[in-house]
Amino acid sequence: MAYDINTSHSLIEFSVKHMMFTTVKGRFTQFHGDIEIDETTPANSKVDVTIETASISTGDANRDAHLRSADFFEPEKYPTITFTSAKVEPLGGEQYRVTGDLTLHGVTRPISFDITREGVTKTMKGEALQAFSATLTLSRKDFGLEWNVALESGGWLVSDQVKISLEVQAVEKASVAA
Secondary structure, three states: OEEEEOHHHOEEEEEEEEOOOEEEEEEEOOEEEEEEOOOOOHHHOEEEEEEEHHHEEOOOHHHHHHHOOOOOOOOOOOOEEEEEEEEEEEEEOOEEEEEEEEEEOOEEEEEEEEEEEEEEEEOOOOOEEEEEEEEEEEEOHHHOOOOOOEOOOOOEOEEEEEEEEEEEEEEEOOOOOO
């Protein structure tokens, strides 16, 4: 069954250590995606997501402007982050491992992460609805995001490791009458 990600009920958030001690959190506010779920053969399921890099928001205008600069996401040159799955493996219960290609800052790398199906229900309009959650950790440097400042006390201003949290609600695509 084909689903659209309901962006008004979904989140793509990140957190990263700043000055080695505090955590800065943010999110991307503009994204869309398609999910194909094959209940009989989960390995045939697919996920495609596109995130608009200019939509990054941390709650601080100066930091957001820096994140949109050539030091980081550079939306004029790299307007989107994309993920396209290649494989979905059932792990038991409502747990799955999704493997695919993540393209960020012009670099494409394979990644795998575990997701949990949080529930299946119907919308008030009777459409099928499924919810999923996942967390994963990425290296900024793996995607060419290497800007940093060495601290006098040792360490770095921004951690290389970025934790990503996903909360996704997907609604059945409307059928198209022939």
